[in-house]
Amino acid sequence: MKFCAPAPENDRPLSATEVALMLDGTLDGDGNHAITGVSELAAAVDDQASYWLPRSSVGGCAAGLVLVPQEAELPEELMTRPARVAVARPDLAAALLAQHFDLARPRWTGVHERAFIDPTATLGEGCTVHAGAWIGPGCKLGAGCEIHPNVVVEAGTLLGIGCTVHANSVLGADGFGYVWSGSKHEKVPQQGCVEVGDGVEIGACTTIDRGTYGVTVIGDGCILDNQVQIGHNCVLGRFVVLCAQVGLAGSTTIGDGAVLGGRAASSGHLHIGAGVRMAGAAVATKDIPDGLTVGGYPAWELTSETRAIARLRRLIRESRS
Amino acid sequence: MKFCAPAPENDRPLSATEVALMLDGTLDGDGNHAITGVSELAAAVDDQASYWLPRSSVGGCAAGLVLVPQEAELPEELMTRPARVAVARPDLAAALLAQHFDLARPRWTGVHERAFIDPTATLGEGCTVHAGAWIGPGCKLGAGCEIHPNVVVEAGTLLGIGCTVHANSVLGADGFGYVWSGSKHEKVPQQGCVEVGDGVEIGACTTIDRGTYGVTVIGDGCILDNQVQIGHNCVLGRFVVLCAQVGLAGSTTIGDGAVLGGRAASSGHLHIGAGVRMAGAAVATKDIPDGLTVGGYPAWELTSETRAIARLRRLIRESRS
């Protein structure tokens, strides 16, 4: 493991003109104003950029550069800032600019001597594996993965290119499969594995079980927050979003781009369609069609859930008097 | 730690005749057909066994041997397979056959040099402790336990024979006990411990707190999934099933064979009877009698919960028009 110096091209200030060029935006103001980082609008200082969206409050903004929407009417206060750059999506532009400066942060790369890498595991180029991480037999990690401290990647797990797994998560533990024999729970050996696509980010203390026979799949570009639990043989499409504490029982399948709010869940052996949005703590107990926004337990249209709660509560309030 | 070669008796194909003999079943078809493993019906190939239950779909089954119920009428398609073995419980028989072949999988045994074992801890014969696992002072592990990487077993924890603890779980952390002094939360020192029976399997990122004074008990043959949380002084009977993300507040007691669905919970200081079944996310707030099936929060008969939800939703739907 070695400590990488920042890339020189990322480790210097950018002028407002350079920022506008990088983000394909239109500059208004002082093109020479120097920017060294990004912060939120309320906290940004003179050498930092931030972004503004219509209806955001501006109160006392001190940013040196503000990313703003094209053709929007700007609050007076923003006009006093040294520079504005109009872009199609200010929030996205701010993220990209922050990514640029983030590359200047020095960081460890390589495999720490106190990581455990099984001799039969293979790591792609530029992988970082921190101390205490454990990569089991037959695992394959694509190039540029970062495995945080004390993560456990059990035998046979495959990760694509550029994945990040945060601390203390577990990929490939046994699925929860037993058959009651009449006198004990006989274990169904969990022979399958976990396959994670490219560009996936997995939070801390998250668990993804291996398939019983087949494969548990996390598609390209999925993002999983902390303390998410994925049962055996779940199959997630691409760019699925699972917020913290989501729990998916075995053999749940999820279409591309679905977004599950915090602590949403599936009772298993069902399909959550592409583009579905589940409210926090919603529980899917049957298939959910593509594109639906659902809430409640069992999950149904969120508007119905909201009305049901409102109606029940109105009843109670009326019955008080 | 050393890498064990597979047991020779497990590392060879079985003929269909041998499979029938081992599983106390009745063979129909080619007794010489060779089987090297088990898979699910849809995925099994010519040298693999699988199982069929009435009403399962068969679509394109290519298994070399199918375990089927005694005296069941079989779909045509299964009759074209090389061999069938009729048994009392096909799902159970498949698990036992898979266990046989699973023993052929080479595996590490012993204590990895990067595991931490306190000098006052004792390990039974044939225990496996992986790298990064931590076994504290005074712990006692029965024979044949497997402790996965980065598991933490705090001081004084007892495990029975043949237990498995999956990665990153924590046994014996302090219970959550404080007394508000008027100016701070004074900690109640957690002097108790955790006792785990024989043949218990514990999932990944699960936490079992030590007793405050007495003991937190996990009975023989219990199975706990991932991200389960057990508070101080809980006492689980034998063969209890806790699915993922279950949470038991302190001093919950559970009778033999109860099954708690995913994310079910107890508010503590109550008894969940033997054989109780709790639906996913059900929350017990008072004692639940033996054998009851419950759902909802507070947990009551599941049929009532289902009716309550249905009625409320019908109301809403009617009030739309």
Add this chain to the structure above:
Amino acid sequence: MKFCAPAPENDRPLSATEVALMLDGTLDGDGNHAITGVSELAAAVDDQASYWLPRSSVGGCAAGLVLVPQEAELPEELMTRPARVAVARPDLAAALLAQHFDLARPRWTGVHERAFIDPTATLGEGCTVHAGAWIGPGCKLGAGCEIHPNVVVEAGTLLGIGCTVHANSVLGADGFGYVWSGSKHEKVPQQGCVEVGDGVEIGACTTIDRGTYGVTVIGDGCILDNQVQIGHNCVLGRFVVLCAQVGLAGSTTIGDGAVLGGRAASSGHLHIGAGVRMAGAAVATKDIPDGLTVGGYPAWELTSETRAIARLRRLIRESRS
């Protein structure tokens, strides 16, 4: 790391007279009776103290000393015990007495050679860091912290004096921040950090994310149970209590002394007032005023939630007949 012998002043029996003196109580009975520890009333034996509160059952108490409320009428059975000490708060007095004896327990102090401490991290005097723990670049720990095995403290995290973090928790993992670009989730680099105050105790497998730009704050004297999830930029006041499996979405702020029951949650960007009490599994979806006791999802007055549930269930029961 070295094994500390118990402090001699803690490693000897106390006479009942000494106990009364230490706890500012009034002795009744044998002042010479020797006490070596504390246990619960039902389990305490002749050399142990315990405590009694009005309405507690006494059944077969064998404690050598019982802490009782001042001016309370005591059950006959307690009068047969060797000694009673009347104090203002028996439960608190028992905790303090147990803390005294707990200091006699020998324990490891110092930094284990298999802990990872980044060279740029600084540890206050008397810190204990167990094997497998990971303390990242720029972290600062106040004096007397105890970091249990396999805890991960990511870069830049600050802990105050006398904090305890139980096994396998993660402080300072990235917050969950992305912007959808139209073709992928662009990560918002998580530049902020985590600041933990003095005297904070954090359970096992708990995760506290760093701020996106600013700081995630855990105030002095907070107590967090196991499997708690704190999103980026949350700010907790002093002495907040979070029971197991609580989940706080990003930018939740909590006032001093609030108590969140097991699995309570916040949907983020809202304020939970000082002294608020949230029932188990309650979900705050908007600000909650100081001092309110709430339940349900969305959280409202707990009395209303209880009535709503009761009313719905009565409806169902009536419609049965």
